[in-house]
Amino acid sequence: MPSDSTNINTKAVIQNSYDAIVIGSGISGGWAAKELTEKGLKTIMLERGRNLEHIKDYITATNDPWEFEHRGRTTEEQKKKYPVIHRGWAANEAIMQYWTNEEDCPYTEIKPFTWWRAYQLGGRSLLWGRQSYRWSDYDFEANAKDGIAVDWPIRYKDIAPWYDHAEKFAGISGSKEGLAQLPDGQFLPPMDLNCVEKDIAARIKQHYKNNRHLIIGRVANLTEAIPGRTKCQFRNRCWEGCPFGGYFSTQSSTLPAAQATGNLTVKPFSIVTKILYDKDTKKAKGVEILDAETNKTYEFYAKIVFVCASALNTAWVLMNSVTDIWPDGLGSSSGELGHNIMDHHYNLGASGQVEGFEDKTVFGRRANGFYIPRFANLFGDKRDYLRGFGYQGAASRESWSREIAELNIGADFKEAISEPGVWNIGAGGFGEILPYHENKITLDKNKKDKWGLPVLAMDAEIKENERRMRKDIVAELKSMFESAGVKDIKTWDTGHSMGHGIHEMGTARMGRDAKTSVLNEHNQVWDAKNVFVTDGACMTSSACQNPSLTYMALTARAADFAVSELKKGNI
Numbered sequence: 001m002p003s004d005s006t007n008i009n010t011k012a013v014i015q016n017s018y019d020a021i022v023i024g025s026g027i028s029g030g031w032a033a034k035e036l037t038e039k040g041l042k043t044i045m046l047e048r049g050r051n052l053e054h055i056k057d058y059i060t061a062t063n064d065p066w067e068f069e070h071r072g073r074t075t076e077e078q079k080k081k082y083p084v085i086h087r088g089w090a091a092n093e094a095i096m097q098y099w100t101n102e103e104d105c106p107y108t109e110i111k112p113f114t115w116w117r118a119y120q121l122g123g124r125s126l127l128w129g130r131q132s133y134r135w136s137d138y139d140f141e142a143n144a145k146d147g148i149a150v151d152w153p154i155r156y157k158d159i160a161p162w163y164d165h166a167e168k169f170a171g172i173s174g175s176k177e178g179l180a181q182l183p184d185g186q187f188l189p190p191m192d193l194n195c196v197e198k199d200i201a202a203r204i205k206q207h208y209k210n211n212r213h214l215i216i217g218r219v220a221n222l223t224e225a226i227p228g229r230t231k232c233q234f235r236n237r238c239w240e241g242c243p244f245g246g247y248f249s250t251q252s253s254t255l256p257a258a259q260a261t262g263n264l265t266v267k268p269f270s271i272v273t274k275i276l277y278d279k280d281t282k283k284a285k286g287v288e289i290l291d292a293e294t295n296k297t298y299e300f301y302a303k304i305v306f307v308c309a310s311a312l313n314t315a316w317v318l319m320n321s322v323t324d325i326w327p328d329g330l331g332s333s334s335g336e337l338g339h340n341i342m343d344h345h346y347n348l349g350a351s352g353q354v355e356g357f358e359d360k361t362v363f364g365r366r367a368n369g370f371y372i373p374r375f376a377n378l379f380g381d382k383r384d385y386l387r388g389f390g391y392q393g394a395a396s397r398e399s400w401s402r403e404i405a406e407l408n409i410g411a412d413f414k415e416a417i418s419e420p421g422v423w424n425i426g427a428g429g430f431g432e433i434l435p436y437h438e439n440k441i442t443l444d445k446n447k448k449d450k451w452g453l454p455v456l457a458m459d460a461e462i463k464e465n466e467r468r469m470r471k472d473i474v475a476e477l478k479s480m481f482e483s484a485g486v487k488d489i490k491t492w493d494t495g496h497s498m499g500h501g502i503h504e505m506g507t508a509r510m511g512r513d514a515k516t517s518v519l520n521e522h523n524q525v526w527d528a529k530n531v532f533v534t535d536g537a538c539m540t541s542s543a544c545q546n547p548s549l550t551y552m553a554l555t556a557r558a559a560d561f562a563v564s565e566l567k568k569g570n571i
Contacts, residue, residue: 026123393427
């Protein structure tokens with residue numbers, strides 16, 4: 001190895017052999033590095049993108065609005081280099097540095113697919129929406145009860161202690177509600193609903209006889225300081241990186257914990273091209289990487305490998321790990337590798353005006369909204385589709401910067417904007433997508449990225465079950481708002497291409513049988529018991545809740561098992 005390859009903390013020369021290798025540095029990779037190093041394993045974390053240091057590299061986080069050259073808008077050059085990012089809300093001057101250059105890293109869309117990627121240390125943990133919800137047995141048992149795909153090999157009781165573990169460390173603020181479909185957790189004090197949200201929540205609760213609930217979001221933003229991190233400052237600029245460590249990210253949380261052990265080596269610009277399989281031991285012996293700066297190839301060796309590159313890139317690594325034993329890649333023996341892609345379908349909802357609060361306004365920029373948990377197909381409710389959905393939204397009052405069509409100059413205009421405008425409330429739905437075998441990704445060997453590597457081809461779409469659900473999502477939200485007295489309600493549904501929900505799942509699902517799944521109940525690859533997959537690739541179904549908290553819990557659980565098995569000599 002080049003002598004200038006260094007550990008970010010200790011400046012130690014990188015060696016070739018470790019106890020553990022972690023592929024990826026996002027939410028799952030950061031957790032794997034923390035758990036493994038704290039259990040005493042010398043670990044190297046390989047990140048394909050650049051290094052990005054906490055605070056120092058949040059280059060816009062303390063800028064005033066007038067310090068942005070383009071006032072938040074992106075340039076024509078950025079529109080050319082980041083066409084996928086410009087399909088949605090994420091094309092903003094402040095955060096373009098975090099998104100992956102799509103000219104360098106293209107992919108093939110057999111069917112429309114919006115793939116949000118952030119190749120740098122910390123990955124999308126710097127950009128995520130931070131909504132953090134537990135799953136319940138309604139989710140873990142759903143496949144078995146519906147006869148869909150395969151059964152989860154775990155239940156809520158298996159992961160509940162690890163939800164506790166993840167929440168305590170990450171810092172999740174939220175309210176305890178006693179809802180069977182949305183288990184309570186180890187919460188910091190909740191943020192507050194504003195006055196309009198509280199009123200709407202009470203009206204919905206009364207109208208639906210306590211069967212529907214509007215609650216404050218459960219969010220990975222600190223409402224109380226914890227060691228090493230300051231509480232949320234209500235700036236609502238999380239996606240630029242938080243200089244206070246007010247929200248959970250790799251940089252603010254898991255990386256410092258892992259580095260404090262002295263057992264972590266971090267190597268950026270390291271594209272893992274394959275896992276090295278030893279057919280004699282039937283285990284992985286390490287990985288091969290391509291240095292993204294020099295195009296040189298290196299190998300690293302370890303006793304265990306955690307693949308946490310995010311659902312689609314994790315599948316890419318496994319599929320590209322071809323041997324004469326596994327011609328379709330490591331983990332391909334069941335025929336399920338790359339299949340069963342899921343997401344959450346959204347881009348639909350409703351909004352309207354709320355009267356009677358003209359004497360009220362809010363202070364601060366709460367980095368959170370409200371959540372309406374799933375109620376469809378639960379507790380005796382039956383729809384013409386399977387599974388369900390939740391809503392995320394907020395109420396707010398128009399500010400002085402609102403547009404007033406009738407006025408544009410003069411004293412009347414000044415008077416009109418001297419007071420806040422009307423109160424609005426809006427929400428969007430997030431619906432579950434079923435794990436269809438035919439929704440898949442493959443390697444497109446006819447198309448290459450900047451480094452000459454094959455790219456992914458996306459062949460996935462929502463189907464009739466989701467289309468029926470979408471009609472219900474809009475209709476139910478409109479009905480709830482009407483029951484709560486919301487006026488001038490408008491609905492929307494702009495359609496959904498897979499990936500746009502940013503919650504990619506599936507491709508290497510967990511299961512009970514090696515013939516029908518890629519991973520077992522401990523996130524081990526059936527075909528190589530010292531390889532673990534704990535990011536979104538492992539998911540057997542998608543539920544409708546944001547999945548990141550579940551990734552954290554599954555990663556911590558798998559790391560505990562891996563180290564235990566390693567000490568016993570079983571892997």
